[in-house]
Amino acid sequence: MKHLTLLVPDIQTGPNTLSCIIGAYHIFTEANNYCVRQNKNPVFTIELAGVSEQSDFVNGLLSVMPQKEINSIEKTDLIIIPAILAAFKKVEGGNVLLVDWILEHYKKGAEVASMCTGAYILASTGLLDKKSCSIHWNAAANFKQLFPKVNLKAEKLITDEQGIYTNGGGYSFLNLIIYLVEKYYDRQTAIYCSKVFQIDLDRQTQSDFVIFNGQKTHGDEVVVKAQEYIEKNFTEKISMEELSSKFTVGRRNFDRRFIKATGNTPVEYLQRVKIESAKKELETSRKTINEVMYEVGYADVKAFREVFRKITGLSPLEYKNKYNKTGSGALI
DSSP, rough: EEEEEEOSSSSSSOOHHHHHHHHHHHHHHHHEEEEEEHTTOEEEEEEEEEEOOOOOEEETEEOOOOOGGGGGGGOEEEEEEEEOOOSSSSTTTTHHHHHHHHHHHHTTTTTEOOOOHHHHHHTTTTTTSEEEEEOOOOGGHHHHHHHTEEEEEBBBBBEEETTTEEEEEEGGHHHHHHHHHHHSSSHHHHHHHHHHOOEEEEEEEEBGOOOOOOOOOOOHHHHHHHHHOOOOOSOOOOOOHHHHHTTTTTHHHHHHHHHHHSSSSSHHHHHHHHHHHHHHHHHOOOOOOHHHHTTTTTHHHHHHHHHHHHHSOHHHHHHHHHHHOOSSSOOO
């Protein structure tokens, strides 16, 4: 039988930490029970492990007592890291020991999965350097600054690379657990668990959940002013040549500074601002797709659709039908 370690972080735990631990424990336990009912051997021995005898959550209202101290586990096959505090700065306290322990056991052959902001701990091991990683969209900017060597894919729901798994934010960790159930058990067990726990199977993206707020804590005042100008004038035709001249910066240097500060080119930033405004209109109004398109500054239906789908993963009509309950969704 394989061994599954559910880590219990020492400090810097976030509001979703306990949910990740309990959710993963429940689903893997049910997957084991399903195997037994199918006259098969359960796949995992599941143990909660940490560095403290007790960890407190939800402002001390709830506590978890790990079954094992991490150093008492000589071999494990799968390590799962729950979400931690989103405003992460560096590994502290007992979590330093967790980082060293994860790295040691990955080198011994264990696979590692992080849920949501658990990616901070995983990235602190160095194992994510030059690898793909997903995280909650609201933590993406901070993560990029702290771990520039990681190939951040915030639009992805799940990444899977060299025995290292990550997933996006919130309760999408449930999709990662179902993904791992299929990988370690089989497709039928994953389908069963998805039905019992009512989790959508085979979701690929979290793009339509993203709320775009331009990152302005980067310290480049020129770029901040350019961002503010774009956000105030996005419905108008904006020439990036004229915008860079407005701030007396050469175009190539302007683009370079903008990408370094925000992770987007100025044109991509303008597109994201336009699409975020369009999303809000599609969510709340009875306007047609065409009306919304014109309001945010697009005149070409094909271009609008392509950019909208690239950013959200859905067409404008699909997005409206999913999020707007004021009407049935208007065709162009």
